[in-house]
Amino acid sequence: MSGNVACSCGYRGPGIADGLSVVCPICRTPAAAVERAYRIPCPNGHVLKARDEWLGREMVCPTCNEPFVLRATDSLEYRKEQKLRQDAADARQAQVWLKRAIFAGVIVVLSFVVMVVLSMNPQWFQPKS
Ligand SMILES: [Zn+2]
């Protein structure tokens, strides 16, 4: 993992490893790594910016003095990601239901056609004599 970089050329994004340093993929100069920050709300909803290495530690909210533990799973980034994942799962689920609905519709139409054909041919049910 090379991590994200912020380069003086304006590039921001994943860097590429070059030996021991991480360089900008555009201009190939060593670029500063961007620390991954999380925005984590306190129990009262004040959003704090937390750095990677603070995760798992207890913090006191500077606004309301409420102590709470910084968890990546509480961060806005994580929730956003979860929501996107959930939306994608919902979309897939909707597709499944749509296919089932179409299948059910086809069955209904087919049985209707069969009934119409049978009712137009009542002689099929007459005992042959
Ligand atoms: Zn660059």
Ligand SMILES: [Zn+2]
């Ligand atoms: Zn707070």
